[in-house]
Amino acid sequence: MTLNDDVLSIRLKQRIKPEPFDRPAACWLGKDNIRGEIMDVLTVIFRTSGCFWGKQGGCTMCGYVYDSAAGEPTVDDLMSQLENALLRAEKKERFMVKIFTSGSFLDEKEISREAREKILGRLAADERVACILAETRPEFVTDENAADCARLAAGKPMEFAYGLETTSDRIRLASINKGFSFAQFRKACGTARSHGLFNKGYLMLKPPFLSEKEAMDDILRSIDEAEPYVETISVNLCNVQSGTYVERLWERGEFRPPWLWTIVEILKKAKTKHPGLYLMSDPVGAGAKRGPRNCRLCSHDVADMLRDFSVTQDITVLDRIDCDCRKLWEKELLLDDMTFGSPILDRWPGNDQPFRQHILWKTDHPGKQDILKILKNGFSRVTFLRKNRPVSDLFFLFFTERISVFFTQGLSVFSHKASVFFHTRPQCFFTQGLSVFSHKASVFFHTKDFSVFHTKGFSIRVSVFFSHERSPCFSHMTNLRTASAATRITENRIRAISAPP
Numbered sequence: 004m005t006l007n008d009d010v011l012s013i014r015l016k017q018r019i020k021p022e023p024f025d026r027p028a029a030c031w032l033g034k035d036n037i038r039g040e041i042m043d044v045l046t047v048i049f050r051t052s053g054c055f056w057g058k059q060g061g062c063t064m065c066g067y068v069y070d071s072a073a074g075e076p077t078v079d080d081l082m083s084q085l086e087n088a089l090l091r092a093e094k095k096e097r098f099m100v101k102i103f104t105s106g107s108f109l110d111e112k113e114i115s116r117e118a119r120e121k122i123l124g125r126l127a128a129d130e131r132v133a134c135i136l137a138e139t140r141p142e143f144v145t146d147e148n149a150a151d152c153a154r155l156a157a158g159k160p161m162e163f164a165y166g167l168e169t170t171s172d173r174i175r176l177a178s179i180n181k182g183f184s185f186a187q188f189r190k191a192c193g194t195a196r197s198h199g200l201f202n203k204g205y206l207m208l209k210p211p212f213l214s215e216k217e218a219m220d221d222i223l224r225s226i227d228e229a230e231p232y233v234e235t236i237s238v239n240l241c242n243v244q245s246g247t248y249v250e251r252l253w254e255r256g257e258f259r260p261p262w263l264w265t266i267v268e269i270l271k272k273a274k275t276k277h278p279g280l281y282l283m284s285d286p287v288g289a290g291a292k293r294g295p296r297n298c299r300l301c302s303h304d305v306a307d308m309l310r311d312f313s314v315t316q317d318i319t320v321l322d323r324i325d326c327d328c329r330k331l332w333e334k335e336l337l338l339d340d341m342t343f344g345s346p347i348l349d350r351w352p353g354n355d356q357p358f359r360q361h362i363l364w365k366t367d368h369p370g371k372q373d374i375l376k377i378l379k380n381g382f383s384r385v386t387f388l389r390k391n392r393p394v395s396d397l398f399f400l401f402f403t404e405r406i407s408v409f410f411t412q413g414l415s416v417f418s419h420k421a422s423v424f425f426h427t428r429p430q431c432f433f434t435q436g437l438s439v440f441s442h443k444a445s446v447f448f449h450t451k452d453f454s455v456f457h458t459k460g461f462s463i464r465v466s467v468f469f470s471h472e473r474s475p476c477f478s479h480m481t482n483l484r485t486a487s488a489a490t491r492i493t494e495n496r497i498r499a500i501s502a503p504p
């Protein structure tokens with residue numbers, strides 16, 4: 004089963020709500036820095052027949068495909084959508100119009116050539132419209148339609164925007180399932196420029212399977228590599244949209260949206276390195292449990308700080324706020340890099356105590372340094388996870404607390420040799436005799452619902468085992484079906500970050 008099959012199987016369960024064809028999917032007013040000028044911006048999301056790529060599976064984080072029409076809007080419908088949206092900007096004297104379609108403006112199956120000409124003609128004729136942006140996948144940019152757009156814009160600056168997401172073809176393929184290459188993006192930018200059009204790239208911070216640090220490095224490298232082709236880069240922060248593959252990972256506790264500190268750090272570094280590049284980020288859903296976030300005390304203020312930076316491009320704005328949770332983020336940067344992307348730290352809403360202190364450690368043979376690092380950073384439970392092996396037979400358990408509560412349910416097969424644990428409801432724990440596990444000399448003596456956990460070297464502890472189906476740490480092991488899904492996730496992740504390009 005490919006990643007696209009997984010995405011498609013989720014898509015097929017969703018239903019597109021019937022909405023009127025003469026209203027845009029959404030439109031709103033905002034402010035943006037347009038190549039040095041701070042301007043009002045009217046964003047219009049046209050309701051079209053939808054993204055061809057999303058309809059056949061598509062991107063792992065994208066829920067925009069559900070904004071498409073349950074049919075094919077006509078040219079008149081699309082023009083009515085535009086007129087409806089323009090009413091929002093009635094009182095504005097000068098503004099930019101951003102055209103999104105939850106797909107591609109230049110895909111003639113979504114926006115016919117006739118509709119394209121009418122939309123651009125209408126905007127070009129409106130004196131208040133200062134400039135135009137249209138989003139498209141790069142494979143739809145041709146010499147012909149770029150020349151058309153330049154002609155129809157009638158001298159107004161026009162810009163193509165692309166959801167490049169990352170300059171790494173490997174991450175775009177194995178983590179996002181985007182379906183085009185960096186080379187296609189570069190070609191589209193070149194074509195647009197040759198007709199006097201501008202280019203804008205959208206990058207995606209922390210798509211699935213990347214740790215916080217990997218995600219940060221990916222965006223920093225992507226900004227360096229995309230900068231020669233674009234005037235503006237906007238970094239989107241991966242959030243959890245309904246009906247997406249990312250949502251499924253998130254529901255299982257296998258995805259955490261990025262920290263806002265990560266994008267703060269990225270913008271500081273990238274703006275210092277590329278002062279002439281327009282860099283922006285508008286963190287959608289900041290502070291919400293499905294959105295990018297820090298702690299509940301600072302998330303909203305940091306999101307406002309990011310928006311202020313986007314408009315002013317003043318790097319000193321990014322030092323305006325600090326918070327204690329920054330230390331936790333630094334810890335996550337250090338440790339998340341060693342996990343299989345499973346979230347390792349989070350907080351109860353309304354309570355700043357970390358509730359998850361568990362880590363999946365990607366090594367076959369944990370050394371003393373690994374253990375010391377884990378202990379120093381306050382992790383009380385560690386699962387050692389081998390690369391390239393099914394999840395169900397590769398777990399080592401290491402408890403450092405005096406009493407460890409271990410949640411599991413269903414069949415779990417542990418250890419590298421032959422320790423098999425059968426768990427039944429509600430909290431019965433038994434094994435077939437003596438189990439010897441771990442990498443050195445851990446010996447488990449099991450009784451029915453209680454076990455003495457004796458290890459040589461690190462600790463001698465008592466562990467009490469309970470069974471509970473809402474396990475925060477082992478939810479993906481609660482039955483074989485989810486274990487095999489976790490295996491696929493692990494494989495996808497390995498493909499995304501470890502395979503040769």
Ligand code: SF4
Nearest residue numbers: 054057061062065105
């Ligand atoms: S992110 Fe863009 S290209 Fe990908 S499925 Fe969504 S609309 Fe289509």
Ligand SMILES: [Zn+2]
Nearest residue numbers: 298301326328
């Ligand atoms: Zn905070």
